[in-house]
Amino acid sequence: MSTNHNRSWIALLVFVGVVLRAPTAAHTFVVSFGGGEPHDPGGVPSSAADVLYATDRDSREVKLVGADSSLDDGEPLDLGLPSVGPDGTVFFGAAFRRNDRVRWEIFAANPDDHSLSRVVPSGFTSSLEMISDPTPLAQSDGSLVFGAREILRGDGLYRLKDGKLGCLVRVGANLADSRVLRNVAFGSFSADGHGTVAFAGYLTQVGKAELLATDRKVTVLATVGSKAPDGARYRDLGPPTARDDYVAFPAVTDRGEGVYAYRRGKVNTVLTTGSPCSSGTITYISQDRVAINSDGTVVVGTTCSGVPSILMVKDSRATVLVHATRAQDGSGFAELGRPSLLDDGTVVFGAGKAEGDDGLYSVHASLGSPAAVGAALPLIAESDPVTPPLHSILVVSVAGNEHGRLAYLGGPVESFASVPYE
Numbered sequence: 001m002s003t004n005h006n007r008s009w010i011a012l013l014v015f016v017g018v019v020l021r022a023p024t025a026a027h028t029f030v031v032s033f034g035g036g037e038p039h040d041p042g043g044v045p046s047s048a049a050d051v052l053y054a055t056d057r058d059s060r061e062v063k064l065v066g067a068d069s070s071l072d073d074g075e076p077l078d079l080g081l082p083s084v085g086p087d088g089t090v091f092f093g094a095a096f097r098r099n100d101r102v103r104w105e106i107f108a109a110n111p112d113d114h115s116l117s118r119v120v121p122s123g124f125t126s127s128l129e130m131i132s133d134p135t136p137l138a139q140s141d142g143s144l145v146f147g148a149r150e151i152l153r154g155d156g157l158y159r160l161k162d163g164k165l166g167c168l169v170r171v172g173a174n175l176a177d178s179r180v181l182r183n184v185a186f187g188s189f190s191a192d193g194h195g196t197v198a199f200a201g202y203l204t205q206v207g208k209a210e211l212l213a214t215d216r217k218v219t220v221l222a223t224v225g226s227k228a229p230d231g232a233r234y235r236d237l238g239p240p241t242a243r244d245d246y247v248a249f250p251a252v253t254d255r256g257e258g259v260y261a262y263r264r265g266k267v268n269t270v271l272t273t274g275s276p277c278s279s280g281t282i283t284y285i286s287q288d289r290v291a292i293n294s295d296g297t298v299v300v301g302t303t304c305s306g307v308p309s310i311l312m313v314k315d316s317r318a319t320v321l322v323h324a325t326r327a328q329d330g331s332g333f334a335e336l337g338r339p340s341l342l343d344d345g346t347v348v349f350g351a352g353k354a355e356g357d358d359g360l361y362s363v364h365a366s367l368g369s370p371a372a373v374g375a376a377l378p379l380i381a382e383s384d385p386v387t388p389p390l391h392s393i394l395v396v397s398v399a400g401n402e403h404g405r406l407a408y409l410g411g412p413v414e415s416f417a418s419v420p421y422e
Helices: 003-020
Strands: 029-031 051-055 061-066 090-098 101-110 115-118 144-150 154-161 164-170 181-184 197-203 207-214 217-223 234-237 241-243 246-253 256-263 266-272 280-285 298-304 307-314 317-323 335-341 346-352 358-364 377-380 398-400 406-410
Touching: 051 090, 061 090, 061 101, 144 164, 154 181, 164 181, 164 197, 164 207, 197 217, 197 241, 207 234, 207 246, 217 234, 217 246, 217 256, 256 280, 256 298, 266 280, 266 298, 266 307, 298 317, 298 335, 307 335, 307 346, 317 346
Parallel strands: none
Antiparallel strands: 029 398, 051 061, 051 406, 090 101, 101 115, 144 154, 154 164, 181 197, 197 207, 207 217, 234 246, 241 246, 246 256, 256 266, 280 298, 298 307, 307 317, 335 346, 346 358, 358 377, 398 406
């Protein structure tokens, strides 16, 4: 590979770190490209996710682990979605076959000193088992939230802090009005960085619900069949996003789709189909996980009069950030993925200019003024038809922290991005 290609790749990674190093609350985010939210986040295609990469303190790409690596006493069958702690430590799940059973384990990797260790102490392995990706989420207080099954009591969400394991919520828990939690959708939960966890689950009597677990208390935010604040009835509920004292979630109602936000005991309507947008009205709202920041600004994928778009909404004002209208010169986007939002107004999203050419982009916006919306800038560019990429990047897996440290799954081709040059 040419030196110029190596330098351009390094420049891209450095630019990622600069753009994402904006002041924001301690949290991690995951950018999803296309498709719906998987029930089992362990179902990442192995062909595209054989290697876990991260950026170190100097914004250089580092290979942390691959499917051909030896972790403790075996090679992993699959790698799960990562999260990044405040200090850049990357947490992830890895699947192994042991005694003719496939089980997941949680690891921590430090891109700066190349250390790697198992997270869950051995004393807990006799009582906990992970039959799918536990999706470990790093918290600003040093704790880790993940999903697992307690062998004698069933599925639940757990927090590990200072070597002590606590259960946030467990299947079978009795909630208000004699309702019982029947199921936790492991692929749905989101932590706000301070230990509060929002998730989708199923309750006796009512079915699917949006739930919030904090200090061993579970609050029901919405249930299928109940009324939304705009008077519509929920027909389906999407995965929630927790951020500080906000929880935002998409929903399908008997009037179309909508986005709703919970704060301080009350659910409010953020956006619904039929709302005005730049070229008409909103005809569809994505049921993927929405993005929300600490002041309640929401970013969501929509269709604006038939055109896929990303909208930013604050105080009932909507600003179109990106259209998926492909220009004849190839500069436009053919499709858009789920967006993520930073506190400074930077929106990170997956996009493609052709089928299979997935890239990671950012756009910055100030609400209320279309002229204040910046151009979409490439962070991790889509495949170059002339020069092959150093390795593929699975955009659905990209995670980062408030300091711009990244982690993502990718293809097995060895990258030279971290090789120093003269």
